[in-house]
Amino acid sequence: MEPSPFELPADTVQRIASELRCHPADERVALRLDEEDELRHFREHFYIPKMQDLPPIDLSLVNKDENAIYFMGNSLGLQPKMVKTYLEEELDKWAKMGGYGHEVGKRPWITGDETIVGLMNDIVGANEKEIGLMNGLTVNLHLLLLSFFKPTPKRYKILLEAKAFPSDHYAIESQLQLHGLPIEESMRIIKPREGEETLRIEDILEVIDKEGDSIAVILFSGLHFYTGQLFNIPAITKAGQAKGCFVGFDLAHAVGNVELHLHDWGVDFACWCSYKYLNAGAGGLAGAFIHEKHAYTVKPALVGWFGHELSTRFKMDNKLQLIPGVNGFRISNPPILLVCSLHASLEIFRQATMKALRRKSILLTGYLEYMIKHYYSKDKADTRKPIVSIITPSRIEERGCQLTLTFSAPMTYVFQNLEKRGVVVSIPLASLPGLSVACIVGVNFGFCGLFTAACYFTSISQGG
Numbered sequence: 001m002e003p004s005p006f007e008l009p010a011d012t013v014q015r016i017a018s019e020l021r022c023h024p025a026d027e028r029v030a031l032r033l034d035e036e037d038e039l040r041h042f043r044e045h046f047y048i049p050k051m052q053d054l055p056p057i058d059l060s061l062v063n064k065d066e067n068a069i070y071f072m073g074n075s076l077g078l079q080p081k082m083v084k085t086y087l088e089e090e091l092d093k094w095a096k097m098g099g100y101g102h103e104v105g106k107r108p109w110i111t112g113d114e115t116i117v118g119l120m121n122d123i124v125g126a127n128e129k130e131i132g133l134m135n136g137l138t139v140n141l142h143l144l145l146l147s148f149f150k151p152t153p154k155r156y157k158i159l160l161e162a163k164a165f166p167s168d169h170y171a172i173e174s175q176l177q178l179h180g181l182p183i184e185e186s187m188r189i190i191k192p193r194e195g196e197e198t199l200r201i202e203d204i205l206e207v208i209d210k211e212g213d214s215i216a217v218i219l220f221s222g223l224h225f226y227t228g229q230l231f232n233i234p235a236i237t238k239a240g241q242a243k244g245c246f247v248g249f250d251l252a253h254a255v256g257n258v259e260l261h262l263h264d265w266g267v268d269f270a271c272w273c274s275y276k277y278l279n280a281g282a283g284g285l286a287g288a289f290i291h292e293k294h295a296y297t298v299k300p301a302l303v304g305w306f307g308h309e310l311s312t313r314f315k316m317d318n319k320l321q322l323i324p325g326v327n328g329f330r331i332s333n334p335p336i337l338l339v340c341s342l343h344a345s346l347e348i349f350r351q352a353t354m355k356a357l358r359r360k361s362i363l364l365t366g367y368l369e370y371m372i373k374h375y376y377s378k379d380k381a382d383t384r385k386p387i388v389s390i391i392t393p394s395r396i397e398e399r400g401c402q403l404t405l406t407f408s409a410p411m412t413y414v415f416q417n418l419e420k421r422g423v424v425v426s427i428p429l430a431s432l433p434g435l436s437v438a439c440i441v442g443v444n445f446g447f448c449g450l451f452t453a454a455c456y457f458t459s460i461s462q463g464g
C-alpha cells in the first residue's frame, strides 16, 4: 500500500511493522524503509567514511570495512565523488592554458560563480539575480548588515534569538560597536520561557509587536544550530516588516535541510554557508540573498571590481557601473576551486530535488524519534534505565533533520562510546555554558541517511 502524504512518521512505522508482522522497533522495519527509500541510490554519489579510517574507532567493536554511521552532516557534509573530477578539470585548464582559462571552458573563471548559481534557485527559493555566491558566511553577514542596519536614534536595535551561533553573535555585537551603540540596550535577545528549550512563535511575535518600532533589523537563524528548531520564517518576516524592520535570516542550518521560499516569503536578506548540508567542503563558497524589491535601493557599503557590470568591468576606467542587487555586493573575483566542489554537490540536489529530500527527511527523523522514545523514555518501573530526551520540537513544521538529545548518563561517556563504534555525531563545545550535555544528530544529510543506521544508533546502549 502507498503511504498517504499525510501519514505521520510514527504511523508509517507502525503500518510497516504490521505488514511485516513484527515489532515496530525490529530491524526489519528499518530494512524495509531503506528498500523503499526513493533517494537511496544517491548514496552512491558520495564518499562515505569507513569505520577503519575514523581516528577514535575501536576495531574490536566494529567491522573495519563497513561504512561509518555519519550523523554529522549538519557540521560538515560528505564529499560528492564528482568534486575531484571538477577540480581536475579546472586544474588541467590552468596547467594547459594559464590565464586563457578566465574566458573558456565549462566554468570560465571570471564568471565561475555565475555558471552554477542557477542550481541554487530551488534550494533557497529565489531568482538567480537575488542570489550571490561569494566569501564565507560571516563575511556575507557583515556585508549585508553594513547595508541593512542603518540605526537612527529611534530605531537602533537588532533582534536575535538566544544562544545564536557565536559568529553571528559577534558579528551583531561588532556591527553595533561600529555605530557606537551600547550593546546591552541595542542587542535585543529573545530567550525561551523559564524551563523551556525552544522559542514559541507567539513570544517572538509579541516582542516584535511591542518593540518593533525601535528595532532596525531582525536577524534570526532559519533553523537553530543547537536546538534544531525551525523558525517560522514567513511569520517573522511579515510581522517584522509590518513594524518597518528589515528581516534577515542566517540559513546555515536550514539550507539543503528544509524547503525555503525566500522570494515568495518576501525575506529582505539572507546568507548561508555551503559546507554543512550543502556538502561543498570545509570553508566552501557561501551564499547571500537580497530580495529583488531592494535591487536598486539597497547598495553595498564596500565595493570591489566584481560588483561592476561585466560588460564594462574590464574597461578599467574607474567609473563604477554597479550591478543591481546582491551581485553588486561581490568584491573579489570568484575562487574557482571552491566553485568546483559546490558545483558537484548542487548537481545532486538538482537531480534529487529539495521536495523529495524533505519528504525522506521527515520520515527518517520521525523514525529516529520513534526509536529513541521507544527505547529511552522514562520508565517508572525501571529507574536505572538510561533516559534520552529530545530538545528539538516534535512538530514537523518546527524542525528539519536534526534532533538534539540530552542523556541521563554523562555526555562524554555517551559520546566516547558512540565514537568507538563509528557513530559520528557532533557535540557543541563545552565552552558554551549549559550546552555540554547535548549531542546533535543530523540524521539525514547529503542524501546519505539510512533507516538501518538510525536503528543501529538507538540500539547501541541496549547492551549497557
Ligand SMILES: *Cc1c(COP(=O)(O)O)cnc(C)c1O
Binding pocket: 136, 137, 138, 139, 165, 167, 168, 221, 225, 250, 252, 253, 273
Ligand atoms: C556554521 C555557522 C557559522 C559559521 O560561520 P563561517 O563564517 O562559515 O565560519 C555561522 N553562523 C551559523 C548560524 C552557523 O551555523
